[in-house]
Amino acid sequence: MSTSVVRAVRILELLAHAEKPLPLSRVCAELEIPKSTAHNILASLVGEGFVEVSESATYSIGLKAFEVGAAHLRATGTVGVVAPELARLTRSLNITSHWAILEGTDAVYLCKEDPPVRGIQLASAIGARLPAVITAVGKSCLAWLDADEVERHVAIATGVDRSKALADVHRELDRVRAAGYSTDDGEAALGIQCVAAPVFDMSGPRGAIGVSYLRDSGASFDTITTQVREAAARATSLLGGRNPR
Amino acid sequence: MSTSVVRAVRILELLAHAEKPLPLSRVCAELEIPKSTAHNILASLVGEGFVEVSESATYSIGLKAFEVGAAHLRATGTVGVVAPELARLTRSLNITSHWAILEGTDAVYLCKEDPPVRGIQLASAIGARLPAVITAVGKSCLAWLDADEVERHVAIATGVDRSKALADVHRELDRVRAAGYSTDDGEAALGIQCVAAPVFDMSGPRGAIGVSYLRDSGASFDTITTQVREAAARATSLLGGRNPR
DNA sequence: AGACGATGTTCACATATACGAACGACTCTC
DNA sequence: GAGAGTCGTTCGTATATGTGAACATCGTCT
Structure with missing residues (x-):
């Protein structure tokens, strides 16, 4: 099974349950993902709007994720x-x-x-x-x-x-x-x-x-x-x- | 950039904007993804609860996606x-x-x-x-x-x-x-x-x-x-x- | 009923991705 | 102010993943 997809959604869950925006290092530590891999995945998620990144390189859930999630209710x-x-x-x-x-x-x-x-x-x-x-x-x-x-x-x-x-x-x-x-x-x-x-x-x-x-x-x-x-x-x-x- | 992650979130967006659950073939056609690839990605998304699959093999947004999306508002x-x-x-x-x-x-x-x-x-x-x-x-x-x-x-x-x-x-x-x-x-x-x-x-x-x-x-x-x-x-x-x- | 068509599923190979290490930037400490 | 530690970023290669083709399954039409 595609590990990168699983990791991507695990990252989303992690960011969702976090109180505040998380730095890359925290994501890697929590999910046991190598730095560069997490960096790659996060870059993709940011590019698609599912994750937002602050100027201080901390990550949080993006607007697209909200839009997608809302669809579950409508469905x-x-x-x-x-x-x-x-x-x-x-x-x-x-x-x-x-x-x-x-x-x-x-x-x-x-x-x-x-x-x-x-x-x-x-x-x-x-x-x-x-x-x-x-x-x-x-x-x-x-x-x-x-x-x-x-x-x-x-x-x-x-x-x-x-x-x-x-x-x-x-x-x-x-x-x-x-x-x-x-x-x-x-x-x-x-x-x-x-x-x-x-x-x-x-x-x-x-x-x-x-x-x-x-x-x-x-x-x-x-x-x-x-x-x-x-x-x-x-x-x-x-x-x-x-x-x- | 990791294409599978991008494709995964594109699939989520597609399912979100769709009126009703979509079969695999539709997902492939809309996003121009090979069948087996889409199948793999969807399997991962289903496994993580981000996508739900009906008995007739149609896919829709899952509960986990909703949970994650809701976090954007709280943030x-x-x-x-x-x-x-x-x-x-x-x-x-x-x-x-x-x-x-x-x-x-x-x-x-x-x-x-x-x-x-x-x-x-x-x-x-x-x-x-x-x-x-x-x-x-x-x-x-x-x-x-x-x-x-x-x-x-x-x-x-x-x-x-x-x-x-x-x-x-x-x-x-x-x-x-x-x-x-x-x-x-x-x-x-x-x-x-x-x-x-x-x-x-x-x-x-x-x-x-x-x-x-x-x-x-x-x-x-x-x-x-x-x-x-x-x-x-x-x-x-x-x-x-x-x-x- | 039989065959066709469309769809979902599996499998072996080419390839794009994950990974470790090295680099650079920054902050904190002494 | 220098050094050390932490963190984010880059890069080349081993490897896991995407891919097309074949297989299976269901529904439909003649």
């Missing part, structure tokens, strides 16, 4: 029906709402709607990737998977202490299925609570809609869960899906 | 101050607002806020790329460039009939500078009007904030231009920038 028409529901939720509750899907053992955030208050940026950023088992949206996704699949997810995610964790997770996922919503009480980010409910289309689960808010955020828990469940149900219905329970 | 901290302004605009006027920057001869849409009405999806999608001279956001960007740079943009964008078009464009950009906002009356998409105003940070222009709406959309033109200009001015001020005029 799955789902966002067109989910986004308006997020808009309603955020306007009604005045808290951040988002839509995430399950990928591997992680929840990936695809869409976000923030209330128009400047200041606190909540953890869930678009394109962010968090372990599914510690997020409300992740739990809502996991709850509708087969038991053995859940086991696989948890095994990979938690590492050693799996037997106890697995029982806990199963018990929580049972609750999620029964209640129709999942919660995250500060597991992903301290002091931030989340509530999420699953979305389905005709071919099965399509991620989950959720909200994030600070503990003392006004709206009652009942109001929040009700509205989140309603939003997810509306999206599901518009997508031609059906909640199996 | 430029600008979005954190622009997004709340979009949220306010859309809530106040109940129309779509967006933020775009100039790239080459095009305006690229980075951020969008839709009112919570399902149905009409306006033309400006996130990651979309439109010729700068036919969009309101593009004009607001062009208006603050040097005259010769504008000339270059227009020359490339319009092709042959440049002398007359150039005079028109310069006259319009003069109006934009004087008024502090730009408009698009159905040039980019039929029946859709746009109003935009430029945003600046300490190092210069940082794109433009704009709104899109159908002609019969309620709010008065004055209200719209005023609020768009105020939003852009607030963003500029928060970014530590200054409108040169």
Whole structure:
């Protein structure tokens, strides 16, 4: 398999997850690529606009990469029906709402709607990737998977202490299925609570809609869960899906 | 320069701009790449999650590409101050607002806020790329460039009939500078009007904030231009920038 | 049904690419 | 101010990769 292509996308991932622009040496060190090779690949990526290079020779993700990535959302028409529901939720509750899907053992955030208050940026950023088992949206996704699949997810995610964790997770996922919503009480980010409910289309689960808010955020828990469940149900219905329970 | 890397990203761009998933043959035809080579590269991209392949062997942009692309927005901290302004605009006027920057001869849409009405999806999608001279956001960007740079943009964008078009464009950009906002009356998409105003940070222009709406959309033109200009001015001020005029 | 056409996949060879080393630029330290 | 260390860049060659042709597979048409 073409190593240079793999390396190129690995470089893109590295630059994406980095907080700030990275120098060539860092890229080489992290990915164990010889200097000259990394230099060549980066030159190509810069030439195509997928990577931007500052005057001090540090590299960051370029505009073309953004354009290409955005196409993924457009491709799955789902966002067109989910986004308006997020808009309603955020306007009604005045808290951040988002839509995430399950990928591997992680929840990936695809869409976000923030209330128009400047200041606190909540953890869930678009394109962010968090372990599914510690997020409300992740739990809502996991709850509708087969038991053995859940086991696989948890095994990979938690590492050693799996037997106890697995029982806990199963018990929580049972609750999620029964209640129709999942919660995250500060597991992903301290002091931030989340509530999420699953979305389905005709071919099965399509991620989950959720909200994030600070503990003392006004709206009652009942109001929040009700509205989140309603939003997810509306999206599901518009997508031609059906909640199996 | 490493051709395989360049080809890989060209493939990503092709898949991104395609309406639906593309078969291998189409990719080869469009980019003039031999079958086996394209196959190899695509296999690598699929393996890394940057491309998804359906059971019918058609390729589309993958989730990893989305994650990477999203990082571009996070990197430029600008979005954190622009997004709340979009949220306010859309809530106040109940129309779509967006933020775009100039790239080459095009305006690229980075951020969008839709009112919570399902149905009409306006033309400006996130990651979309439109010729700068036919969009309101593009004009607001062009208006603050040097005259010769504008000339270059227009020359490339319009092709042959440049002398007359150039005079028109310069006259319009003069109006934009004087008024502090730009408009698009159905040039980019039929029946859709746009109003935009430029945003600046300490190092210069940082794109433009704009709104899109159908002609019969309620709010008065004055209200719209005023609020768009105020939003852009607030963003500029928060970014530590200054409108040169 | 059979054959044709189009498409995706595999394989061995020519070639473009990855690599190590040497070079040059820059910064920090003493 | 000199030296050493770090970093980015260049260059020539061994090697991994791109390539075309052959093979396999599916769908379509007569």
